[in-house]
Amino acid sequence: MRNPSTRNQIWEWTGLNAVMSREAERADVGPGQVEVGIRAIGICGTDLHIMSGHAEFGEPPLPLGHELAGVVERVGAGVTAWRTGDRVCIDPLTGCGECGECLSGNKHRCPDAGEFGLRYPGGWQRFMVVPSANLYRLPGAIGFAEATQAETLHCCLGGIDKLDVRIGDRATVIGDGPTGLYFVQLLRAAGAGKVRLIGMRDYRLQLALELGADETTNVLAADSLPPAAASQDIVIDAAGTETSLAQSIELLKIGGRLLLFGLAGKPITVDMQTVVLKELSLLGSTNAPRVWSRVIGMMASGQARVKPLLTHAYPFGELDRAIAFARSQTDEAIKIIVTVDENQGESQ
Ligand SMILES: [Zn+2]
Ligand SMILES: [Zn+2]
Structure with missing residues (x-):
C-alpha cells in the first residue's frame, strides 16, 4: 500500500x-x-x-x-x-x-x-x-x-464529432464559460475557418482570442456586433438559454448545424418554423465515452490548452x-x- x-x-x-x-x-x-x-x-x-x-x-x-x-x-x-x-x-x-x-x-x-x-x-x-x-x-x-x-473536454469533443466540421466552416460559439473556451479550441483544431465567441465577460473573451478565436462579441457592449444573420455554418449553444437558442437559429445559414450543449433546466420556446425553412440540423450532446483517449492526446500535445x-x-x-x-x-x-x-x- x-x-x-x-x-x-x-x-x-x-x-x-x-x-x-x-x-x-x-x-x-x-x-x-x-x-x-x-x-x-x-x-x-x-x-x-x-x-x-x-x-x-x-x-x-x-x-x-x-x-x-x-x-x-x-x-x-x-x-x-x-x-x-x-x-x-x-x-x-x-x-x-x-x-x-x-x-x-x-x-x-x-x-x-x-x-x-x-x-x-x-x-x-x-x-x-x-x-x-x-x-x-x-x-x-x-x-x-x-x-x-479531461472530463469537461471529452463532453465538448463528443459534440464536435457530431457536428462533422469541414475545413473552412464558419463557426460561432455562444457562452463564455469553460466549455465555450474549450469549444473555440476544438473548432480550431477541427479545421473551422473563422471562429467567433459570443459572451458577456471581457476577461474571458480576451482569453478566447489568445486561445484561437478570430473574433468575439460582448452582448452587453453596444459597440460589439455579432456576426450577420444567416452567416454561420455551425453554431454551438453552450449557454442554453431561450435567448441564446433564438440567436443560434438566427445566425445559422440555410443548411447549418446547431449543437445544443448548454442546459436550460426547463422547457424553452424554439422557432420551429425557421428551423424547418432553413433546413437546420439540431444536435444534442452530453457524454462521449469513446473520445477520452483523444482528449488526453490533445491535452498532451497542446492542441487543447x-x-x-x-x-x-x-x-x-x-x-x-x-x-x-x-x-x-x-x-x-x-x-x-x-x-x-x-x-x-x-x-x-
Ligand atoms: Zn463538470
Ligand atoms: Zn448498460
Whole structure:
C-alpha cells in the first residue's frame, strides 16, 4: 500500500448549498476496483446546480466531484492494467456494463447510466474507489489540475464529432464559460475557418482570442456586433438559454448545424418554423465515452490548452471556501481547482 493512512477525509454536500467534512475508514477495494488517491478536483457549475437542490441527481449527504485526477493507491483482485503509483484521470460515468449501449461503447445511453459525483458518491474525498475500467492513464506532460478538465473536454469533443466540421466552416460559439473556451479550441483544431465567441465577460473573451478565436462579441457592449444573420455554418449553444437558442437559429445559414450543449433546466420556446425553412440540423450532446483517449492526446500535445482557464486553486481542507467562491461568480474565476497536497497525511 502506497499510503499507510487508514483514514479517508470526505467533503459532503449536506443540504441546500451546504457542505461538511468528516472522516471515515478507507473503503475496501473489491474485485475489479481501484482506489485512487485524489490529487485534484475541478469545481463545476453542475456541482453548484446540484447543491441548489435540483432533484434529478443524488440525495444529500453525498460527496460531489466528477472532474478528477489522482494516483492509483491500491488495486483489487483481478486488476492487471493498473499499478500503485500510476497517474490517472477518472471517467465518472458508469453503466450496467451488459446492455447493448454499454457493449457498443455508449454507456452514457445505458438505462442505468449514472455518474460518480452526480448520482453516486464522487471525488470530494482523499481516497476514492472506482471500477478499473473508469481510469485513463496520464502522460507526464499533464499535471493533475489540468487533467481534471479531461472530463469537461471529452463532453465538448463528443459534440464536435457530431457536428462533422469541414475545413473552412464558419463557426460561432455562444457562452463564455469553460466549455465555450474549450469549444473555440476544438473548432480550431477541427479545421473551422473563422471562429467567433459570443459572451458577456471581457476577461474571458480576451482569453478566447489568445486561445484561437478570430473574433468575439460582448452582448452587453453596444459597440460589439455579432456576426450577420444567416452567416454561420455551425453554431454551438453552450449557454442554453431561450435567448441564446433564438440567436443560434438566427445566425445559422440555410443548411447549418446547431449543437445544443448548454442546459436550460426547463422547457424553452424554439422557432420551429425557421428551423424547418432553413433546413437546420439540431444536435444534442452530453457524454462521449469513446473520445477520452483523444482528449488526453490533445491535452498532451497542446492542441487543447487548459492551464489558462485554471484561475484559482484551493487546498482540499478548504473545499468549502472553494465552493463559496465559485458561487460568488466573480468574472475572473473561470475554473476553480481543489488540490490535495501529495505529502498531506503521508509518512512516505
Ligand atoms: Zn463538470
Ligand atoms: Zn448498460
